[in-house]
Amino acid sequence: MTNNEAQMHSLDIKKELEGKLVTLRGWVYAKRLHGKLIFITLRDSAGLIQITINKEKVTEEEFDQAKDVTIESSVTIKGHISSDLRAPRGVEVQCNSFNINSMAHTDYPIRLGVGKEILLDKRHLQIRSPKVAAILKIRGAYINLVREWLNAHRFKEVTCPIFITAACEGGATLFQVKYFKKRAFLSQSVQLYQEAAIMSLEKVYSIEPSFRAELSRTRRHLTEFWQVEAEAANATLEDIMKIQEQMLTYACKGVAEKCKEELKTLGLIYNPPKTPFLRITYNEAIKKLQNLDVKITWGSDFGAYEERVLSKQFKNPFFVIKYPKKCKAFYHEPDPKNSDVTLSVDLLAPEGFGEISGGGQRISDYDLLIQNIEEFGLNPSDYEWYIDLRKYGSVVHSGFGMGIERVIRWILKLPHIRDACLFPRTPVRVYP
Ligand code: NSS
Numbered sequence: 001m002t003n004n005e006a007q008m009h010s011l012d013i014k015k016e017l018e019g020k021l022v023t024l025r026g027w028v029y030a031k032r033l034h035g036k037l038i039f040i041t042l043r044d045s046a047g048l049i050q051i052t053i054n055k056e057k058v059t060e061e062e063f064d065q066a067k068d069v070t071i072e073s074s075v076t077i078k079g080h081i082s083s084d085l086r087a088p089r090g091v092e093v094q095c096n097s098f099n100i101n102s103m104a105h106t107d108y109p110i111r112l113g114v115g116k117e118i119l120l121d122k123r124h125l126q127i128r129s130p131k132v133a134a135i136l137k138i139r140g141a142y143i144n145l146v147r148e149w150l151n152a153h154r155f156k157e158v159t160c161p162i163f164i165t166a167a168c169e170g171g172a173t174l175f176q177v178k179y180f181k182k183r184a185f186l187s188q189s190v191q192l193y194q195e196a197a198i199m200s201l202e203k204v205y206s207i208e209p210s211f212r213a214e215l216s217r218t219r220r221h222l223t224e225f226w227q228v229e230a231e232a233a234n235a236t237l238e239d240i241m242k243i244q245e246q247m248l249t250y251a252c253k254g255v256a257e258k259c260k261e262e263l264k265t266l267g268l269i270y271n272p273p274k275t276p277f278l279r280i281t282y283n284e285a286i287k288k289l290q291n292l293d294v295k296i297t298w299g300s301d302f303g304a305y306e307e308r309v310l311s312k313q314f315k316n317p318f319f320v321i322k323y324p325k326k327c328k329a330f331y332h333e334p335d336p337k338n339s340d341v342t343l344s345v346d347l348l349a350p351e352g353f354g355e356i357s358g359g360g361q362r363i364s365d366y367d368l369l370i371q372n373i374e375e376f377g378l379n380p381s382d383y384e385w386y387i388d389l390r391k392y393g394s395v396v397h398s399g400f401g402m403g404i405e406r407v408i409r410w411i412l413k414l415p416h417i418r419d420a421c422l423f424p425r426t427p428v429r430v431y432p
Contacts, residue, residue: 010042010049011261015083015091022081022093024049027128028073028104038066041088042077047261048130050092051077052084062098072104072128123423124432134262136422138255139408141262143207145254146228149247155205155230158197160190162209166382168192169329173212175223186211189401191331192386194231195362198397199389205230210401215427218304219416220354222405224425231399237343237361240398241319244347244357245277248317248402255411266412278318282327282341285310285320301327307354314350321345321360330376331369333361347402349410356407359400366390 007023026044036055041048053066069075078097083090109122110129119126126132147157167174168189175186190206197204206229214221230243252272256263263270280288289296294309296302301323302310311318322341325334332342344360363369369390373380380387408420418424423432 009046010044011046013049013081013089013091013093015081017081018083020081021078023076023078024051024093025076025101026074028069028071028075031069031071033067038063040066040069040075040077042075042093043128043130045133047265049089050084050087051079051095052082052087052092053095053098057094057096058098065100066095066098069100070104070106070108072108072125074101074104075099076101120418120424120429121432127422130265132419134259134265135408135412135414135419137262138259138412139404139420141259142251142255142408142411143228143404145251145258146247147207148254149250150205150228150230153203153243153247155203155232156201158194158201158204158206160187160193160197160206160208162187162211166192166386167378168331169212171378173214175211175213188212189227190229191231191399191401194229194399195386195397196389198231198233199393199395202234203230203232207404217427220304220406220409222417222421222425223427225406225417225421226404227401228404229399229401231397233395233397235361235398236396237321237345237398240359240361240400241277241279241321241345241347244359244400244402245275245317248347248407249273249275252411268412270411273316277316277347278314279321280318281321282323288313299324299326302355304354307348308352311348311350311354312352314348317347317349317356319345319347328360330372330378331362333363334368343398345400347400349406353406353410356410357400357402359398361396361398364390364394364396366394 024042026042028040029043029048030041032039038053040051042051055063076099077095079093079095082092082094084092110125163179163184164187165184168191173188177184177186187210189210190208194204194206209224210227211224249272256270256272286296286298289306289310292309294306296306322335323344324340325342328342328344332344335341335343346355347357348354349356363372369387370380373383405417405420409417414420418426
């Protein structure tokens with residue numbers, strides 16, 4: 001390949017480069033025959049570009065190949081960039097060499113009008129669609145931005161085990177696996193391991209999968225999802241809220257700035273959230289819901305319905321703090337001003353989306369932790385190493401876990417959480 005025929009991607013093809021000889025590799029997205037002209041829409045990782053094949057400018061064999069080429073065949077084409085107002089992007093490539101790398105079978109199953117279930121069964125092919133590709137690119141960009149923010153704020157990245165022996169978020173949603181002659185579970189959250197890590201590294205984060213055997217078939221539950229989890233020593237409930245609002249706002253602004261093309265593909269005008277996020281207490285949230293005629297009494301946790309109603313009242317993400325003890329897991333520090341509630345926090349996305357993160361201040365006292373573990377019907381011997389952390393130099397500490405798919409679903413206003421993953425896992429789907 002010479003310098004003036006460098007391989008480019010569809011989005012690099014611009015009017016200013018008129019006349020430049022380029023090589024493109026991609027897949028046939030669409031084809032139209034027009035006498036001596038064949039128009040191919042070529043798809044690559046960057047997007048779509050029109051290729052015009054003129055019978056006079058390629059060999060007869062190449063023209064015939066282009067005529068027969070099937071949708072989704074992989075091809076290599078060479079040609080000159082040409083501005084043309086009739087082309088969808090005002091620019092195209094006039095082909096002078098056409099080569100099929102692999103001819104696709106003619107029964108490509110993704111067509112206009114096929115049902116949702118078929119699309120999910122054929123997810124390995126559906127992800128080629130420019131819209132799905134745009135979502136996946138934004139998800140990747142979001143993860144990079146979160147990492148960028150956490151690294152810049154002295155959080156150290158750690159990776160924690162996925163095979164575990166004791167529940168972080170309650171036994172009911174544990175996936176059990178056979179671990180040679182023992183029994184183990186899949187991680188629901190890396191939190192407990194991060195609590196050990198902060199006694200060494202002070203501020204840590206992990207971007208890892210979590211597993212929940214939740215039979216809930218909702219638009220916001222997966223059985224395998226990813227969390228950004230962070231934990232900090234010497235941090236209070238208020239500190240962990242500030243970290244979350246800054247991190248999330250930074251990442252959302254970054255998406256708005258860096259993913260313009262992808263947002264355009266999805267037809268979205270995106271306005272990132274603004275800091276500070278409002279903080280309301282659980283008690284205030286209950287009153288608000290009761291005023292909206294929702295039948296809920298103090299002490300009950302919010303389900304999808306309550307969160308939808310509540311978050312519809314807001315235009316910006318907001319924190320709900322100080323949930324009652326029985327709504328939350330065993331590790332939450334009681335509020336020193338009112339031991340009925342905990343120093344816990346959920347972050348809710350507005351406009352009906354609901355919870356995107358959960359966290360709070362952890363119990364740092366040895367006796368209180370053991371007492372709580374017992375009160376929650378758990379066995380302290382299962383948590384021996386975790387209790388040790390309170391034995392040797394315990395500190396006030398807090399952390400959170402933010403669900404990546406929940407955030408992406410909210411940013412992109414996706415109808416279902418499974419649209420925010422490459423290959424979603426739900427109670428009814430582990431294939432493909
Ligand atoms: O259960 S959480 O509320 N909290 C934890 O796992 C803490 N141990 C995290 C921490 O403090 N390090 O889950 C955290 C978030 C929650 O707000 C959602 O955004 C997401 O994880 N999450 C889920 N996303 C998709 N599907 C399911 N089933 C799901 N469960 C939680």
